[in-house]
Amino acid sequence: MAEELERQLLVVIFDVNPVWWGIKSLQGQAQITKYLDCLRVFVNSYLLLHFDNHLAIIASHSTKSVFLYPPMKETGVIEPEETAPTDKVGNDRRYGHFARVDNTVTDKFKELMREGCEESDIRRDSVIAGSMATALCCIHRMQNELPGKLNSRILVIKAADDAASQYMSFMNIIFAAQKERVVIDACILGHNSGLLQQACDMTNGLYLQIPNQDVFLQYLLTAFLTEAELRKHSIVLSQSTRPREVDYRAACFCHRSLVDIGFVCSVCLSIFCQFSPICSTCETAFKPPPMAAKTRKKRKTPA
Amino acid sequence: MEHLQTLKLKCLSLQDYLKGLPPVILDSLYDHPATCMGVFRELPELARYHTMRILYVEQPISKAAAAAWVKIAAKPDHEIAVKSMLDLRVWIETSLQGSDSTAYTVNSVFRRNLQKALVGENDPVLSTSHLGSDKHAKNTESLSNYADERWEAVLLHMVGSDNKSTISQDLKELMLQAGLMKQEHGTGKVITAKGFQFLLLDNATQVWYFVREYLDWIRGRGMNLVQILRFIFELSFSTLGTDLPTDERDEHVLTCLQHFREMGIIMQRKRKSRRFYPTHLAVDLVNKANKPVSTVVNKHGFIVAETNFRVCAYTESDLHYSILSLFCEMEYRFPNMCVLRLTRESVQRAVVNGITADQILHYIKANAHAEMLKDDPILAPTVADQIRLWAMERDRLTYRDGVLYNQFLAQKDFEVLRNYAQWGCFGSVVRYMVVTMEGHDQVKRYWKKIKKES
Numbered sequence: 001m002a003e004e005l006e007r008q009l010l011v012v013i014f015d016v017n018p019v020w021w022g023i024k025s026l027q028g029q030a031q032i033t034k035y036l037d038c039l040r041v042f043v044n045s046y047l048l049l050h051f052d053n054h055l056a057i058i059a060s061h062s063t064k065s066v067f068l069y070p071p072m073k074e075t076g077v078i079e080p081e082e083t084a085p086t087d088k089v090g091n092d093r094r095y096g097h098f099a100r101v102d103n104t105v106t107d108k109f110k111e112l113m114r115e116g117c118e119e120s121d122i123r124r125d126s127v128i129a130g131s132m133a134t135a136l137c138c139i140h141r142m143q144n145e146l147p148g149k150l151n152s153r154i155l156v157i158k159a160a161d162d163a164a165s166q167y168m169s170f171m172n173i174i175f176a177a178q179k180e181r182v183v184i185d186a187c188i189l190g191h192n193s194g195l196l197q198q199a200c201d202m203t204n205g206l207y208l209q210i211p212n213q214d215v216f217l218q219y220l221l222t223a224f225l226t227e228a229e230l231r232k233h234s235i236v237l238s239q240s241t242r243p244r245e246v247d248y249r250a251a252c253f254c255h256r257s258l259v260d261i262g263f264v265c266s267v268c269l270s271i272f273c274q275f276s277p278i279c280s281t282c283e284t285a286f287k288p289p290p291m292a293a294k295t296r297k298k299r300k301t302p303a
Numbered sequence: 304m305e306h307l308q309t310l311k312l313k314c315l316s317l318q319d320y321l322k323g324l325p326p327v328i329l330d331s332l333y334d335h336p337a338t339c340m341g342v343f344r345e346l347p348e349l350a351r352y353h354t355m356r357i358l359y360v361e362q363p364i365s366k367a368a369a370a371a372w373v374k375i376a377a378k379p380d381h382e383i384a385v386k387s388m389l390d391l392r393v394w395i396e397t398s399l400q401g402s403d404s405t406a407y408t409v410n411s412v413f414r415r416n417l418q419k420a421l422v423g424e425n426d427p428v429l430s431t432s433h434l435g436s437d438k439h440a441k442n443t444e445s446l447s448n449y450a451d452e453r454w455e456a457v458l459l460h461m462v463g464s465d466n467k468s469t470i471s472q473d474l475k476e477l478m479l480q481a482g483l484m485k486q487e488h489g490t491g492k493v494i495t496a497k498g499f500q501f502l503l504l505d506n507a508t509q510v511w512y513f514v515r516e517y518l519d520w521i522r523g524r525g526m527n528l529v530q531i532l533r534f535i536f537e538l539s540f541s542t543l544g545t546d547l548p549t550d551e552r553d554e555h556v557l558t559c560l561q562h563f564r565e566m567g568i569i570m571q572r573k574r575k576s577r578r579f580y581p582t583h584l585a586v587d588l589v590n591k592a593n594k595p596v597s598t599v600v601n602k603h604g605f606i607v608a609e610t611n612f613r614v615c616a617y618t619e620s621d622l623h624y625s626i627l628s629l630f631c632e633m634e635y636r637f638p639n640m641c642v643l644r645l646t647r648e649s650v651q652r653a654v655v656n657g658i659t660a661d662q663i664l665h666y667i668k669a670n671a672h673a674e675m676l677k678d679d680p681i682l683a684p685t686v687a688d689q690i691r692l693w694a695m696e697r698d699r700l701t702y703r704d705g706v707l708y709n710q711f712l713a714q715k716d717f718e719v720l721r722n723y724a725q726w727g728c729f730g731s732v733v734r735y736m737v738v739t740m741e742g743h744d745q746v747k748r749y750w751k752k753i754k755k756e757s
Contacts, residue, residue, distance in 0.1 A: 044421045045355050048340060097542075098420070222356050235352065235373060 008227060009054040009142050009152040010046055011135040014039060014068070016059045017126040017160035018117050020190060024159075030189075030213060038217040039157070040105060043069075044098050045225060054146070056138050057105060059112055060131035062123040062160075067134075068108040069101055125163035128156060128196075132173045132184075139182055152182045153205075155224055156196060159189045164256035170195045177203050183228040187220070189213060194247040194258070201246045204228065253281060318345045320515055322390045324528075329392045331529045333413045336420035341536040342391060343417060349373065350384035354393060358414060363397050363406035443544045443583075446570055450582035453567025454510065455622050458502060461494050462625035471565055480523075481516035496657030502626050503658065503666045510584050513566065526555045534559060538569065538585040546578040604671045610683045612645040617672065629653055630663050645686070650693040660694035706743045709735035723749050 016032065024030040039057075047053050057068040132154060139152040154177070177184055177199070186196040188209040200207035205228070210219050226235050249258040252273040263272040268282040278285050321329065321342065332338050343351060353372065357364055373381040385407070388394040393413055399406045460470045461483060475492070478484045483498035494502075501509060514535065522528050530553045541547060549557065549571075560579065563569045568588070571579040605618040606627075614631055616623060617640045624633075624641060630653035631643035653663060668681050675681055711717040711734045724738050724746045738746050 041421050045358075048343060048421065049351050049355070051344065218359060221358065225355055226352055230348070230352070233374065233377060235349075235377075 006149045006151055007052050007054060007146060008050065009056070009139060009150050010043075011056045011058065011138060011152070011154045012039065012043065013058045013060050013128065013131045013135060013154065013156045013158075015126045015128065015157055015159040015189075016112070017062050017124070019062070019122060019124050020160040035157075035189075035216060036105070036109060038220065040102055041217055042220040042225070043101060043105075045221060047097060047101065049225070054142060054150075055101070056135070058131045058134055058138075059109065060126045060128055061112070062117075062121050062126050065127055065131040065134045066108065066112050067138075068105045068112075071104050071108065124161060125166075126158075126160045127166075128158060128163075129166040129169040129173060132156065132177075133169065136173060136176055136180065136182065139180065143180075151227065151229060152180070153185060153228055154182060155185045155187065156199075157187045157189065158193055158196060161191055162193045162195050164251040164258065167195065167251035167256065168253075170199065174199045174202050185224055187224060189216075194249070197246045198248060204232070206231070316345075317341075317511075318387065318391070320518075321345070326392055328529055330410070330412060332532055333392075333410060333416055335533045335536070336416045337540045338533050338536040339413055339416040340420050340540060342393065342413075346391070346393065347380070347384045347387055349377070349380050350388050350393075353384060354388065354409060354417075357407075357409055358417060363399060363408040365399055366405045366407065369407055446543065446580055446582045449570050450567040450584045451506075453565065454506065454584065455620065457513075457566055458509075459622050459625070461498055461502065462622065463492075463494065471562075473562060474565055477513075477517060477520050480520050481513070483516075499629055499653070499656045499658050500662060502629070503662045505669055506584075507587050510566070510568065511588060514568075514588065517562065521555075521559070526558070527553060530556050531559045535588060538563075538581045539588045541581045541586065543581065543583060543586055546580050549577050549579060604669075604673060604676065606667055606670045607672045607675055608645070608667050608682055608686055610685055612686060612689070614643040614645060614667075616641050616643065623670075626666070629656070630658065645690065647693050647696075650690055651697055654694045654697050660691045663690055663694075704740045705737040706740065707735060707737050708746075711735075719753060720746065720750060 014036075021030070021032045025032070043055055043057065047055060056070060059066045059068050135154045139150075139154075143150050143152070174184070182203065184196075184199045184203045184205040186193065186200050186205065186207045188196065188207070192209055197207050199205065206223060208219065208223055210216060247258075249260060250262070250271050251257060252259050252262055253270045254272050254274065254276065257273060259271065259273045263275055264270070265272070265279040265282065265284060265286075267284045268279065270279055270281040272280075275286075275289055277288060321332075324332075333342070343354065346354065353369065356372070369385065370378075370381065385394065389396060389407075392410055394407045395410050397406050397408055398404065457470065457474065460475070461478065475484075478498075479486060479492070481497075482495055483501055484492045485495050487493050501512065504512065518528065518531070521531060534552075534556045537547075549560065552560070560569065560571070561574070563585070564571050564579070566584070567582060568585045569579045569581050605616050605623065607615045607617070609615070613634075614627065616627055618624070619639055624636075627633075627641075627643055630649055631645055632649045633641060634644050635642045650660070650663070654660070664682065664687055671681050680687075708720065711720075714734065717734045717736070721736060724736065724742060
């Protein structure tokens with residue numbers, strides 16, 4: 001087995017949108033702390049699988065992304081007390097390692113909650129795209145720092161609804177992930193997310209909307225613990241977990257709404273739901289469409 | 304040749320060792336989170352995922368349901384996984400209620416303790432906070448030096464070049480028991496063929512082999528195996544550079560602690576000290592136990608083997624000299640290096656001691672100097688082939704059992720029997736022949752028949 005040289009890296013993105021969790025908690029349906037506990041057991045199980053498994057956890061708030069683990073300083077440097085014991089000779093990140101992960105995650109989460117929400121933070125959507133970009137950066141850095149092959153995976157635990165405004169960055173992230181061979185998995189607690197469906201489909205990840213939220217941990221352990229490579233070759237997960245129809249509709253750049261048919265700028269490929277004489281992205285001027293042509297098809301007007 | 308092969312050193316992996324233990328011991332072993340984690344990591348990859356999947360599922364899983372978890376192509380892997388889990392009693396076979404079909408469930412003791420490990424309820428036992436901070440705290444580097452030094456002392460004792468003799472009676476006894484050394488009249492203890500092979504292994508494998516023999520040994524002495532195995536697992540999950548307390552430990556474990564201290568697996572400043580530090584040998588013990596030997600390449604290589612069969616060793620360690628002189632002739636020795644020569648005689652001497660050509664080659668490659676590592680292959684093919692050829696020269700004979708027929712009364716008798724038994728060996732002049740074991744009965748019958756007829 002080539003297990004010796006390959007390492008696994010899992011980046012978990014946990015959606016901590018205050019509005020969604022607030023509403024859930026008021027309705028008495030779900031407590032974020034309970035889910036965080038499940039998540040902690042899950043990451044411990046992941047670390048238990050192999051002594052060389054690497055982990056990062058990012059909390060995705062409505063306006064910011066925060067590293068819950070490993071602890072980062074403001075400047076983005078991993079705090080020294082973390083790097084010191086990860087000594088090459090001993091590779092001693094076990095046993096005590098669990099406790100360290102648990103404590104760090106809990107502390108950072110408390111810190112995040114204590115900061116509270118400002119007016120601008122009260123939004124129904126989270127910066128999932130931003131967190132994913134952070135995750136990709138983190139993966140890239142680990143790849144540079146660690147010798148040998150690194151199999152990376154991003155697991156997005158998403159609660160809040162999609163924001164169409166993130167469409168562009170989302171697409172860029174998906175392509176970047178594809179290029180880096182990073183698998184994106186999604187575990188959806190709330191409504192279905194078209195964007196994540198696309199992301200999972202394009203990176204061969206697993207998309208799963210959790211029907212029964214009481215057994216969140218069991219879903220995590222059954223579906224999301226397995227590595228992508230193993231899923232491909234040996235482990236079978238229920239067929240219904242893969243989306244049959246992936247919504248590949250694009251969002252227009254002017255109103256951020258999903259469109260079936262729209263206008264595409266011939267220069268920069270921006271998408272619009274209505275005709276506009278000047279492209280808002282690259283400022284190319286277009287001639288207005290001839291009135292005779294009533295057919296509102298995709299229109300490509302050269303500048 | 305057979306009698307040589309039986310001497311070959313067998314190094315069982317931890318999993319194999321545990322499989323050989325009686326179920327009662329295994330069950331009581333799982334009564335601690337650290338052992339559960341250790342055993343869990345020993346399982347095949349699929350088995351780990353399977354166990355995780357049903358860790359929080361109380362109901363038994365039917366055999367068919369478990370089989371449906373894997374794709375058809377991975378069926379053999381699945382069967383190996385399930386078998387290894389059943390062997391280790393991580394999974395237990397039961398039957399589903401109301402039907403006869405086989406079902407699996409996670410061993411309840413194992414389940415409880417692995418869950419405990421995951422949610423982190425195991426911290427209080429391992430703390431030395433009540434002792435205050437250690438004035439003589441050790442960093443990882445000094446621990447590693449200490450461990451290497453101690454382990455080298457053990458090996459030096461084996462090659463018989465330790466004058467100070469810092470090895471306790473217990474360890475000496477253990478070496479005898481393990482068959483690494485043997486008592487000989489007049490000369491005292493000498494290293495055995497098995498011991499020679501042992502010396503050529505890499506450090507992690509050596510330690511694991513030694514500890515395994517140690518486990519057999521303490522079992523023979525009636526010590527509590529479960530406690531000590533648990534202690535070993537606890538050590539392997541400890542953090543390098545963090546101290547552990549000696550309080551509240553079993554008497555047997557404390558004895559074991561002193562033995563491990565001597566081997567360099569743990570570091571304790573004084574015998575009475577209430578805290579100790581696990582070294583890298585301890586931390587690597589369980590995790591490296593089943594690592595294939597070929598992947599281990601020593602970072603601090605010191606051997607340069609030239610194409611003219613000259614070997615230069617840039618080392619000051621007596622142990623290295625002793626090991627090298629197992630299969631080389633010493634030519635010159637300088638303060639920081641020595642020059643040796645690989646010869647037909649020296650290699651064959653090693654082969655007589657039970658060392659194989661592959662072991663010699665592996666030792667040279669594993670300890671190759673950085674300059675040598677630049678070449679590909681590391682060792683020149685001519686040298687490698689020649690060592691193999693020299694070793695093979697000793698294998699010209701194959702040993703088979705046979706029956707000697709001699710003292711024939713007449714030349715005729717001899718000839719008749721010789722013509723019948725075409726596959727024996729003959730000495731026509733002295734009239735004797737050797738018949739193979741398989742042919743012996745047949746020839747005997749024929750001989751009796753002829754005797755009767757004549």
